[in-house]
Amino acid sequence: MEIFFPKVVNYVCTCGARKPLDVLFYCKHCFKLRCGECVSHEVDTHYCPNCLEFMTSPEARVKKNVCTTCFECPCCGIALYSRGTSKQVPSEKDPSNMVVNKAYYLMCNSCKWSTHDQSLEDQPTQSGGWPRLEAPNQDRVHQLCEYYRIVAHQEKVEKDKKRITQKCGYYISDKYGVASVAAKKYMSLQVTPRKESQKVAAECFASKASEVVDDLPSDFLEELNIDEVTNIRMRLSNPDIQPEKMSMLKMRNLKLLTKKSQRCKECGHSLRKSEYNPGSVKFKIQLSAYYHIPYVRVKQVPNLIAGREVTIELTLTNPTSHEVAVELLPMEEANTPSGSGLLFPEVTCSPQLPKGTLYLPAKDDTAEYDDPADKMDDRNDKSVVTFKRLNKLGIKMQITPKQAENVAIGLRLKHTYTNLIIQGDKREYEVLSLIHPVLLNLSHFAKNSISA
Amino acid sequence: MTSQSSLTSKYTTGAEYSLTSDKCPVVLELGRAYTKCGFAREPSPRAIIPSKVDNHEIYSYSHSSELPHLLQDFLYAIYYKHLCTNPKDRRLVVVESLMVPLEFKDTLATVLYEHFEVPAIVFVPSHLCTLYTLRLNTALVVDVGFKWTSVLPVIEGVCNLAAYKDIPLGSNEIHRRLEKFLLKFGSVRCPDGQTRFLGEVNPEILSNEDIVEDIKVRTCFVTPRERHLQAQGFEEAFCEGRQLELPTPSNVQYPLEGDKVLEIPGTLREYAPECLFEIDNEMESVATQVIDALLLCNRDSRKVLAENIVIVGGTAMIPGFRRRLKEELMALLELPQYKKHLYIDKFMFHSTPCCSNIASWLGGSLYGSTDYVGSQAFTKEQFLENKKHIPDWMDQKWKKDSVPGL
Ligand SMILES: Nc1ncnc2c1ncn2[C@@H]1O[C@H](COP(=O)(O)OP(=O)(O)OP(=O)(O)O)[C@@H](O)[C@H]1O
Ligand SMILES: [Mg+2]
Numbered sequence: 056m057e058i059f060f061p062k063v064v065n066y067v068c069t070c071g072a073r074k075p076l077d078v079l080f081y082c083k084h085c086f087k088l089r090c091g092e093c094v095s096h097e098v099d100t101h102y103c104p105n106c107l108e109f110m111t112s113p114e115a116r117v118k119k120n121v122c123t124t125c126f127e128c129p130c131c132g133i134a135l136y137s138r139g140t141s142k143q144v145p146s147e148k149d150p151s152n153m154v155v156n157k158a159y160y161l162m163c164n165s166c167k168w169s170t171h172d173q174s175l176e177d178q179p180t181q182s183g184g185w186p187r188l189e190a191p192n193q194d195r196v197h198q199l200c201e202y203y204r205i206v207a208h209q210e211k212v213e214k215d216k217k218r219i220t221q222k223c224g225y226y227i228s229d230k231y232g233v234a235s236v237a238a239k240k241y242m243s244l245q246v247t248p249r250k251e252s253q254k255v256a257a258e259c260f261a262s263k264a265s266e267v268v269d270d271l272p273s274d275f276l277e278e279l280n281i282d283e284v285t286n287i288r289m290r291l292s293n294p295d296i297q298p299e300k301m302s303m304l305k306m307r308n309l310k311l312l313t314k315k316s317q318r319c320k321e322c323g324h325s326l327r328k329s330e331y332n333p334g335s336v337k338f339k340i341q342l343s344a345y346y347h348i349p350y351v352r353v354k355q356v357p358n359l360i361a362g363r364e365v366t367i368e369l370t371l372t373n374p375t376s377h378e379v380a381v382e383l384l385p386m387e388e389a390n391t392p393s394g395s396g397l398l399f400p401e402v403t404c405s406p407q408l409p410k411g412t413l414y415l416p417a418k419d420d421t422a423e424y425d426d427p428a429d430k431m432d433d434r435n436d437k438s439v440v441t442f443k444r445l446n447k448l449g450i451k452m453q454i455t456p457k458q459a460e461n462v463a464i465g466l467r468l469k470h471t472y473t474n475l476i477i478q479g480d481k482r483e484y485e486v487l488s489l490i491h492p493v494l495l496n497l498s499h500f501a502k503n504s505i506s507a
Numbered sequence: 508m509t510s511q512s513s514l515t516s517k518y519t520t521g522a523e524y525s526l527t528s529d530k531c532p533v534v535l536e537l538g539r540a541y542t543k544c545g546f547a548r549e550p551s552p553r554a555i556i557p558s559k560v561d562n563h564e565i566y567s568y569s570h571s572s573e574l575p576h577l578l579q580d581f582l583y584a585i586y587y588k589h590l591c592t593n594p595k596d597r598r599l600v601v602v603e604s605l606m607v608p609l610e611f612k613d614t615l616a617t618v619l620y621e622h623f624e625v626p627a628i629v630f631v632p633s634h635l636c637t638l639y640t641l642r643l644n645t646a647l648v649v650d651v652g653f654k655w656t657s658v659l660p661v662i663e664g665v666c667n668l669a670a671y672k673d674i675p676l677g678s679n680e681i682h683r684r685l686e687k688f689l690l691k692f693g694s695v696r697c698p699d700g701q702t703r704f705l706g707e708v709n710p711e712i713l714s715n716e717d718i719v720e721d722i723k724v725r726t727c728f729v730t731p732r733e734r735h736l737q738a739q740g741f742e743e744a745f746c747e748g749r750q751l752e753l754p755t756p757s758n759v760q761y762p763l764e765g766d767k768v769l770e771i772p773g774t775l776r777e778y779a780p781e782c783l784f785e786i787d788n789e790m791e792s793v794a795t796q797v798i799d800a801l802l803l804c805n806r807d808s809r810k811v812l813a814e815n816i817v818i819v820g821g822t823a824m825i826p827g828f829r830r831r832l833k834e835e836l837m838a839l840l841e842l843p844q845y846k847k848h849l850y851i852d853k854f855m856f857h858s859t860p861c862c863s864n865i866a867s868w869l870g871g872s873l874y875g876s877t878d879y880v881g882s883q884a885f886t887k888e889q890f891l892e893n894k895k896h897i898p899d900w901m902d903q904k905w906k907k908d909s910v911p912g913l
Contacts, residue, residue, distance in 0.1 A: 092579065095624065098593050120553070120591045190550040192860040196869070199642060199860075200548055200876045207877035262641035264815050264855035271827030275728050275777075278757045284725040291541065291555040297824075297862045313591045 063353050063499050066344070067399070067492040068093065079344035080326040082319045086472065086489060088344055094317045094326055101311040102333035105134040109333050110311065121308035124182050128163035129289060129304035135161040135170075137181050159183055161306065173305055188307050190295040198259035201252045316340075348491065349373050349381055349415060349470050354449060356497050359462050364455045367406075367497065373415035373446040377473035377484075381415060383408045384467040386492065399494060402465040406454045409439040418446040454497075462497045532875040533590060536602035536633065536868045537615070539566055540653035540678065541821065543868040544585045547600060547875025551861060552868050554589040571610060578618045586623065594623035598884055601630045602871035606655055606673065609896075616897045620887045627884035630897055634659040635666060636870030637819055640859050647812040649797055650867070651820040651828070654679045656783070656793045658800040660812050670803035672796045676783050678822045681727065682719045685779045689713060689722070692775065696768040705769060712763070722771060723779065726759045729827035730777040732834035735784070780825055784835055794835035798845055806850070814855040821864035829856065 065073040070093035080089040101115035102108060103122035110118070126135045137159050146152040158177035162169035170177075170185070178184060190196070283301050290297040298304055316328040328340040355368040373379045385408060387398055414434050431443055441449035456462040469490045476483045531547040537558060545552035558565050560580045568574045586594050599619065603612065612630070619625045634648040634657070644664040650657050657673035659666055690713060693705035705712070713719055730738075737753055756773035763769045783793045791799075797816070801809050818829060836854050839845055859866040874880070885897065 092622075095595070096583075096587060096593075097595075098587065098591055101591060115591065193550045195860045196548075196550040196873070199639065199873050202642065203639060203873055203877050207879050211878050211882065259642060261643055262857045264857050266833075266853060266855050268829035268833050268856050269858075270830050271728060271731060275730075275826070276754055276756050279726060279759050281725060281759055281761055286721050287724045290724075294543075294551040294555055294862070294865055297864075311591060313587060315587060 063496050064351050065494045065496070066348070067494065073401075073494060076348060076350050077343070077345050079348075080317065080319075080342050081344040081347040082322065082324065082326060083342055083347075083474070084322045084324045085319060086474075086487060087321075088348070088491060089319055089326060091317075093320060095320050096315050096317055098313045099316045099329070100314045100331055100333070102314065103309060104312050105309055107333045109331060115311055118311075120311045122311060123187075123308065125309040126161055126185060126306045127309045128166060128168050129293065129306050130166045130168045130301075131163060132288075132292065133163065133165055134309055135163055135168075135306060137183075138162050138169075139181070140177065161185070168304070170306065172302070185306075188293075188295070188305055192295070198255055201256040202259040205252065205256050346374050347472070348489075349379055349468065351468060351493055351495070353495060353497065359456050359459055359497065361456055361459045364453050366451050366453055368441055368449055368451045369495075371413065371415055371448045371450065374418055375473065376417050376419075378417050378471075379415045379473075380471045381413045382411075382469040383413075384469050384490070386465040386467060399465050399492065401463050401494060403458065403461055403463050404454055404456045404497075406452050406464045406466065408466055409436065409450060409452055411436050411439075413440070413448060413450065415448055416446050456497075460498060463494060464497060465492060465494050467491070468493050530597050532598040532600050532880055533586075533592065533594075534600045534602065534868060534871040534875050535585070536871060537565065537607075538604070538652065539564075539655075541864070542581075542585070543602075543865055544589055545868070545872065546590070546597075547872050547880075549872055550869065552865055552872075554585075555865070556585075556589065560584075566611070571614070574611065574614045575618050575622075578615055579622055582618065582623060594619070594625050597625075598627045598629070598875075598880055599625050600871045600875040600880060601628060602633045602636060602867050603630050604633050604650075604652070605657065605659070605671065612897050613895060616885075616890060617895055620890055624887075627880075627886045628890075628897075629880055629884040631871055631874055632666065633819075633867035633870070635661060636874050637817055637859070637867045638664075639870040639873040640861065640866055641817065641857050643815060643817075643857070645808075645811055646815040646817045646857065647797065647800065649793075649816060649818045649820075649823075649832075651677060651783075651793065651818065651822040653677050653822070656796060656820075656822075658796045660800055660804050660808070662804070662808050662812070667804055667808075670800050672800045672803070674791055674793065674796050676793055677820075678720070678723065680782045681723055681779050681822070682716065684782050685719050685723060685727075685775070686713045688775050688779070689719075689769075689771070692772055694770045695763065696770070698766045708767070709764075718763075722761060723825075726761070726771055726776045727780050727825060728756075728777060729780045729783070729825050729831045731827065732831060732838065734777070735781065735831075780828075783822075783828075784831060792835070794832060794839055797832075797836060798839050798849070801851075802845075802848060809849060810851050813849075813851040814853065815857060816854055817857045817859065817866075819859065819863045819866040823863050 062075060064075065066076050066079055066088060068074055068079060068090040069087045070090060072090050072092055074090045078091065080094060081087075082089050098112060101110045101112065101120065103110075103125055105125040106122060108122060108124070127133065128135055138161070139157055139159050141155045141157050143153045144156045146154040158179060159181050160170045160175075160177045175185070285298055285301055285304065289304060290299070293305060293307060296303070296305065314329050314331075314333070317326040318324065319326055325340045326342045327338060329335070329338050350372050352370045352372070353367070354370050357365045357367070359365065371381055385405065386402060412434070413436075414432050416432070431437065431440070435443075435448070439450050439452075441451050443449070454462075454464060467490050469488060472487045472489050474485045474487055476485055531549075534543075534545055534547050534552070536543045536552075540558060541555050542558045543552040543555050545554070558581070560577050563577060565574075565577050565581055568577060582594075586592060601615070616628060619628055634650060637648050637650075638644060638646055638661060645662050647658065647660050650659075654675060654677050655673050656676045657671070659668075659672075660670045661667070690706045690710060691704070694702050695705050695708045696702050697708065734753065756776050758773045759771040759776065761769040761771050786792050786795070801812055804812060818832070823829065823832075833854055833856070840849065840851070859869070861869050885893075890897070
């Protein structure tokens with residue numbers, strides 16, 4: 056999308072962020088612009104980037120966000136590929152007869168690491184039953200977990216008991232049913248942790264200190280081949296063991312990726328929701344501002360020289376299937392303590408904006424194949440409009456930059472928006488008027504056009 | 508360790524834990540160098556990633572107005588890329604270092620509550636929660652991190668803040684020394700067959716921190732004290748190009764930029780990490796910090812602390828670090844100024860059930876599995892009531908009940 060909007064034209068989002076139109080959302084329910092920073096993101100579905108298996112969130116949670124069949128290379132982190140080998144081995148029934156035995160191993164297509172490096176046996180099936188990596192300390196961690204859970208639970212019980220007995224003493228004759236509530240709570244506290252937890256916790260001993268510490272390996276003076284030592288990325292990608300030698304590397308299950316949906320924080324409606332199928336790039340809901348708000352582009356900027364008036368040409372495009380009336384308004388002035396200044400400090404030049412309303416015809420997908428003889432709309436001011444093609448209008452305006460560098464103009468784009476209201480069988484259109492501040496960085500454009 | 512099926516393991520594995528209590532809190536430790544993120548009850552973080560956004564370190568921001576944006580982008584990647592979970596769904600345990608400025612913490616909390624709508628957050632001090640991994644309530648915690656080494660005695664579950672010591676020694680210092688000496692003495696074999704000094708070939712190359720770190724991680728080691736003593740005056744000898752009587756570690760051929768080979772002098776491999784143990788102008792080193800912290804504790808607790816030392820932090824994973832620290836501590840004991848006051852004769856060390864760079868994270872994970880999170884977490888409403896401040900854990904309230912279960 057960068058090629059359409061090379062960061063020259065930024066719309067000001069409702070939250071104040073400056074963003075090109077293509078990354079903005081348009082909430083149809085609040086009629087406001089929203090950007091990635093002011094919407095709430097939600098993880099929708101998980102999928103494996105390699106085998107594209109799709110999973111719901113609870114399932115992915117149980118599987119610890121990894122794919123059970125795909126593995127990643129411990130050196131470079133990309134997915135491993137399955138390779139088949141066939142070996143001639145003596146048949147079990149008749150040792151004099153040779154049979155072909157198929158076996159599969161995994162290998163990295165980039166760095167050639169393979170399951171042989173980890174001394175894993177080849178598997179008889181293609182999506183073989185490779186061992187799942189487990190933390191060497193998980194039993195100890197489990198013990199500690201149960202131990203502290205019980206300690207915490209007991210502490211809580213004690214605290215609440217104290218509180219409740221105090222309270223109960225106070226409300227002896229219970230007119231308001233408080234005591235019964237308290238009693239219920241008291242009962243709930245009697246729940247003891249499960250037997251198994253207690254058993255596990257009982258095995259949890261305190262760590263024993265020792266005078267012996269890890270020593271320096273005795274071969275520290277010897278030749279060191281840098282290719283046999285892992286780098287920090289490889290170590291940290293396996294936090295459980297953090298292997299130091301290449302020979303100790305172990306492959307891990309491939310991490311799942313997610314599809315996210317976006318929601319308006321103010322009204323809670325979905326702004327974008329993709330289809331569940333990980334292979335699909337389509338959306339179920341897609342409220343991109345690009346489809347709803349007229350877009351402004353810079354067509355031509357001559358060389359900018361401080362103090363000299365020049366004419367620039369912009370285009371306006373209507374992406375909707377309704378006619379849009381556009382007005383270009385000057386930026387608002389804010390009353391700062393030091394007098395009045397523009398709300399947008401990056402604006403360095405104010406343009407002489409065309410007055411009056413410009414009408415942009417609706418977007419008509421079929422019209423593209425028609426005769427391009429476009430009639431001018433009589434309502435538009437001919438001294439402003441430079442050309443018209445389908446739903447696009449070219450307009451010109453004068454600016455006088457105060458400096459040659461960093462020339463940025465600002466304007467408020469006021470346009471009509473036709474909103475469809477569906478109530479039962481009734482379809483009604485309502486025409487709203489919206490205003491969006493737009494910032495145009497002309498220097499960027501001018502420089503580009505010189506170098507081009 | 509791998510096993511064919513989870514049944515061989517004595518207890519149910521992590522996968523089933525998450526079934527029973529499906530929404531465990533998120534546990535996050537934002538280190539200066541690496542951020543560890545994962546879920547409570549799990550034995551290791553899901554991901555360890557550099558604390559950077561687009562090559563911009565999250566802790567070195569030039570203006571406080573930048574910080575919210577940095578954190579927003581960083582946390583977005585953590586939640587949606589590495590943890591694949593909705594921030595709204597889970598409570599959060601943040602394992603925080605004592606060194607983190609209050610401003611950072613408040614900004615972090617604001618971003619988490621307001622932007623990500625995290626329901627409740629609890630901050631736990633990293634030194635303290637390390638003890639959960641050992642089932643201890645008294646220990647001397649030594650954290651050798653990226654920029655700082657810090658020492659904090661914890662007695663019966665109470666931090667002795669008066670005895671807290673820190674010193675700007677850590678991986679960063681080793682990196683700086685490596686950079687300085689490699690530029691002077693590292694020779695590069697260029698594709699044209701000639702050998703030149705690195706400083707002549709490309710003096711800029713080491714400003715890429717990753718290369719220096721890679722060299723440290725893969726080649727450096729901490730030499731035993733004995734060798735250190737024999738190599739006194741090492742630096743002068745090194746600079747003058749004199750050979751020491753000692754057998755030197757082998758030089759290492761390090762591939763650089765695809766077509767060159769950097770020869771790393773063997774002596775530099777052992778000399779660079781020495782900066783942690785050299786006594787500087789203020790007569791301080793990593794080892795003196797430990798002793799000084801002990802001296803700041805009252806006399807009765809010194810012995811028990813000296814016999815319960817816990818070493819955490821990634822820098823302590825350089826081979827030979829622990830041995831050297833112990834040797835240095837023993838040597839300091841012999842000095843008259845310490846011998847008179849300490850009344851201890853030995854040091855004993857614990858080993859955490861995980862690699863030492865994730866020890867405090869694991870502590871947070873254990874803490875996060877208990878009911879304490881529910882009772883101690885700060886909700887958004889409380890945060891707003893408290894004028895967007897997270898109560899400092901050094902406050903009296905925290906001192907009293909921040910150390911549950913220990
Ligand atoms: N497995 C490892 N092997 C060797 N070195 C490591 C390993 N893990 C981490 N390190 C080194 O330890 C240094 C510190 O890592 P650590 O993760 O402790 O930093 P941190 O927690 O972000 O720092 P701090 O605690 O100061 O905020 C890093 O610079 C890294 O080079
Ligand atoms: Mg740390």
